[in-house]
Amino acid sequence: MRLDVVTIFPEYLEPLNVSLVGKARARGQLNVHVHDLRSWTYDRHNTVDDTPYGGGPGMVMKTEPWGDALDSVLADGYETGSRAPALIVPTPSGRPFTQELAVHLSERPWLIFTPARYEGIDRRVVDEYATRMPVYEVSIGDYVLAGGEAAVLVVTEAVARLLPGVLGNAESHRDDSFAPGAMANLLEGPVYTKPPEWRGRDIPDVLLSGHHGKIARWRRDEALKRTTAHRPDLIERCDPQAFDKKDREM
Numbered sequence: 515m516r517l518d519v520v521t522i523f524p525e526y527l528e529p530l531n532v533s534l535v536g537k538a539r540a541r542g543q544l545n546v547h548v549h550d551l552r553s554w555t556y557d558r559h560n561t562v563d564d565t566p567y568g569g570g571p572g573m574v575m576k577t578e579p580w581g582d583a584l585d586s587v588l589a590d591g592y593e594t595g596s597r598a599p600a601l602i603v604p605t606p607s608g609r610p611f612t613q614e615l616a617v618h619l620s621e622r623p624w625l626i627f628t629p630a631r632y633e634g635i636d637r638r639v640v641d642e643y644a645t646r647m648p649v650y651e652v653s654i655g656d657y658v659l660a661g662g663e664a665a666v667l668v669v670t671e672a673v674a675r676l677l678p679g680v681l682g683n684a685e686s687h688r689d690d691s692f693a694p695g696a697m698a699n700l701l702e703g704p705v706y707t708k709p710p711e712w713r714g715r716d717i718p719d720v721l722l723s724g725h726h727g728k729i730a731r732w733r734r735d736e737a738l739k740r741t742t743a744h745r746p747d748l749i750e751r752c753d754p755q756a757f758d759k760k761d762r763e764m
């Protein structure tokens with residue numbers, strides 16, 4: 515997968531050089547290019563924003579630098595064999611970024627991120643590139659950040675960990691919260707590891723029983739409890755029968 519990020523704060527994307535994404539890049543599973551939007555400005559102040567038409571507070575990011583930057587990124591990608599780009603625009607007004615969308619994006623060969631600052635990017639930029647590729651305007655939550663770069667880190671990590679061979683134990687994202695299957699749409703319950711006793715706190719007996727069916731059912735019950743408490747909105751979406759089918763597979 516190729517990832518391009520165009521930003522006025524390239525240093526904000528340094529974390530893409532470490533940990534899971536960093537390792538995926540080192541292994542060649544991910545090809546990441548971070549570009550400074552100001553490389554496509556030609557005035558003395560490297561201007562990327564201007565006052566909003568119609569008045570109002572704040573500034574809007576100008577069309578020309580984005581247009582020149584995206585044309586350059588696309589040309590470079592196509593020249594080096596990348597195909598089927600998609601534009602990912604982090605914005606509070608986007609559709610919610612979910613595990614389902616992360617799975618969908620992880621199957622695409624090329625993602626181009628355009629994190630905005632100020633009040634956002636002139637709408638004509640999205641309108642222009644939407645004629646050439648899918649555009650995903652995504653929100654990572656109902657709050658407003660100073661810029662989309664943190665959202666790029668979130669989306670990139672959620673997508674990269676789904677790429678084949680990136681996570682050590684391929685199983686481990688099978689039981690992810692929201693992963694398809696019996697635990698779909700459920701929040702993960704509690705997890706435990708050694709030592710068996712810590713400050714007078716023991717491990718739930720069922721987890722030491724070695725009875726996989728009972729353990730799976732206990733985990734499902736704990737997930738249901740946690741989801742009911744923290745995300746009742748998800749409950750009606752989970753399939754109460756799914757577990758029994760899975761249970762029979764055990």
Ligand SMILES: COC(=O)COc1cccc(COC(=O)c2cn[nH]c2)c1
Nearest residue numbers: 605606630634635653654655659661662
């Ligand atoms: C065309 O798209 C745009 O102009 C984007 O506009 C904005 C405006 C303000 C802030 C941001 C950064 O994203 C978030 O704050 C965000 C994403 N998820 N949750 C909060 C982006």
